[in-house]
Each structure stands twice: as structure tokens, then as C-alpha cells.
Amino acid sequence: MDSWEPRPLSDVTPESERYWAAASEGTLLLSTCPDCGLTIHYPRARCPDCFTETEWLEASGDGTVYSYSAAERMEGWPEDDLPLVVAYVELDEGPRMMTNLVECRPEDVSVGDSVSVAFAATDRKDVGIPVFRLD
Template identity: 65%
Template sequence: MSWEPRPVPEPNPETERYWAAAASGELLVRECLDCGLVYHYPRSLCPDCFSENVEWREASGGGEVYSYSIARAISGWPEADLPLVLAYVELDDGPRLMTNVDADPEDVEIGTRVDVRFVDTDASDVAVPVFTPVDD
């Protein structure tokens, strides 16, 4: 799977550490030190209690497919990367994140165990986490 010509995420002050970690092969989530919520997408306030007392935490990278859909045609997407498995993956660490599962659609179902891997982009400080099925 190549990334370009797909849009490359643009880091902002709340997400730049997340994208830099991904470029180094680490998947980060946020944890609220007040209420204990572990969450994704990165933001500086806890989405549950609105505390600013949050910190970065490295996720294990493992999880399972919570929900998914198959995209068979996407304007501008590389033909070689279709069909595309779009999914919510529930991380073993708790939060769910929207992502791609790099697999044949026939190999994916709800509950499929997956592990993270990172696809490089033309931007040296950005890699995109995607997931691949693992054998149990």
C-alpha cells in the first residue's frame, strides 16, 4: 500500500506529537489523569470531563475490528489499493479509531484481531497508522 496521492494529514499543535510518534513507529493515545479516560483523536481537553490534565500514552497497537465498510471505488484513489477496507478498530487500550485495514475484504470481519503498522508519506514528520489482521 502506498499513501500518495491520498491526502496527507496536516499536523497542528494538538496533533503534531501524535504524527511525529507515528513517523517513528509509535501509536499514541491520550489519557485523562482526572477521570481515567483513554481516548483518541488527540486533543488537549478530555472529551469526557473537559480536564486539561491529560498526557500522552503509547498504545500497544493491537485491537480488533469493531465495524467496517468496503469502498470499491474512490475518486483519485490508487486503483491498486482498491477495494479499501475502512474500519473502526477498538484498541486493546480502550479507544476506537477510524482507520484502514490493509487486507483483502474477505479476510476482515467484526472481531478480526489486528495490529498497527505505519505507512510513510512524502512528509518526513507524518506516517499514517493502518492495521493488518494477525493470526490468533
């Protein structure tokens, strides 16, 4: 997979820094609450349910397509990567994350399809982008 640029990058914050760094090394991290057991995506320092400080959990990287949409044209998106398939993936650990499905055509995707995480490199050594491929 080519570099993520010229696509926009998310802001790296103190809460999300470890998440992006792990992704740059090929690991998907989630936040989890040691008190109530909630597993969370997008990374947060505190559980949104009980406000306990969260811990990091290495995710399996496996999930299913919960919902998806495709765009034939996208301003600033590389032509070679169109159509763009955007999806909510429900991870095996529970949370859903918005992501891109790569190396597939929209007509090959169905709700409920199994997917696995892959990572796109960026121009920043400390930031990788989790994307998903159909299994």
C-alpha cells in the first residue's frame, strides 16, 4: 500500500499519541476500562461511562462490516484509490470504528463481511493509519 498522503491526517493529541505510534508499528490499540470493562474507540484517557482512567488493549484487528458507503469522486483523493469505500467496522472486541476498506470494489462488500486490519504508512514515522481488508 502506498503512503497515506495526500489524504488528511488526524490530529495527534496526548491521549491518542500512543494509538498512532502503535499503528505505525502495525498494532491496533483500543482503550479499555479496568473497572467497568468497557472497550472504547477512539482513544480516551477516561472511560465515558464511569470516568476511570483507561488502559491500553492490543486488539486482534479482526471485525465485521457494520455499514459502508462508497464515493466515486473525492476532492484531493488519489485517483488510483477510487472508488473510496468508507465503513464502520465492528471490532471483535466490541467498539465500532470508522475506517476505509482497501483493495476491494464497492460491489464486493456486504454488511457482515469479515475484515482484518492493515496499516497505511504516512510521511510521519510516528503515525500509521489503520485500514481494513476483506478476509
